[in-house]
Each structure stands twice: as C-alpha cells, then as structure tokens.
Amino acid sequence: MPSDVEYSPVGEGLGMRDYWLYVWLRRAAVIAAHVTGLGLTLIISLLSRPGTSLFSWHPVCMSVAYCLCMTEGILLFSAEGSPFCFKSLKCKVRLHWFCQALVLIAAVTGLGFMLASKNVSELPHLVTWHSWLGISTLVATVLQAACGICLIFPKLLRLSSSPLRLKLYHATCGLLVYLLATVTVVSAMFSDWFQATVKGVAWWGFLLLPLFPALVVMNQITNAYLPRKKITS
16 A cells, blocks of 8 residues: 655755755755764864773774764765765665674773773762763664664564665664764763863864764754655646
C-alpha cells in the first residue's frame, strides 16, 4: 500500500533550490561546519597538552570522537560542501561506518583515561552534570551503532519495518545522539579544567563554537527526512 508521505531533498517543497544565493549559503555553512569541527578538535587538543597527565588525553579523545569523527560521519552525506559529494552512496555508507567506529573507539578510550585519572587521584566518579551527560552520550552512541547494524542486516535480523522507515528511525536517533553530544561538549566548557584554561571573551567563543555544526547537521537531517504531503492534481 503506497504511503501518502514522501521524504524529499532539501528545500524542494519550497522551491528554494531555484535561488543561487540559498545554494551558496548552504555550501558555505557546510564548509564552515567542517572547519569548525576540525578547528575545535585541534584547539582542545593543544589546550589539554596530551601526555602531561592521564586526564590530558580525555579531552583529546572525546573531541576527536564527537567534534571531528561524528560530525564528519554525518556531513559526508551532504550534497553541498562535502569532499565526498561525488562519491557513490555505497562508498558514503562505508565511510560513515568507518567514522562511527572511530567515534566508539575514541570515546571508549577517552572514558578509560578519565576513569584511570580519577582512580589515581582517588576522586569520586559521576559527581558532575558533565560526567552524567558523557555517560548518557556514550550509551546512546552504542545504541545508535546497534540501530545501524539493524539497518544493514534487516533480513538477517528478521525486522518487519521497511528499509525506508528504518533509515528514517536511524537518522532521527542519530540527530538526537548528535545533539546530546553537543550538549555534553558545551557542558565541558563549564568544567573547572576548562574554565581555568580559557577565560574572558575566548571562553564565550568556545561556548558557541559547537553549536554551529549542530545547527548544520540538524538542518541537513531534518530537511532530508522531513515528511511532506504529496501534491496530487
């Protein structure tokens, strides 16, 4: 039975693709999101001075996981401003899985360094909002990876939902995980370590930086999977 709802590319329902300014603004936004994710990862890595302590590796691993790999793993599906825009969908899916595997590896490694640092310093675990958000984000990331496996092997797992609907569920859950990761990164800006390292106007700049890629990712996913009624004559 055909559905009366379809999922259309960005802006087609509004005819926005006819405006060159809109197209170029979208491309500029995606490129800026790439630069912001990479720049934030590099700056946090420099500020944490990896190797000076066990804790110093935690910000490095987590920024690589969520600011860089997860962002790139989503933006590679963008048709505007992505270095992989000319690749086939099959190639993009493989790259997406590679990026998300790196997310899990880096995130678990970062968690391990944090646990080791807390144990050495004999400090209690899970006493801040950032730590609880971080655990929630990691659990959500693992669950989202499991959803991705269901999407690749629906027949093997004997799932009743259609592949199109599974893609919608995966994209929606992925957006929620990314937004949760963004909140976790922003909460890290309020930690004692970060506030002692970055002060003044620079701190406010860092506070806003993670929000821009999140807006671009949210726009990409919602517009790609936003349902609209079919127009029938």
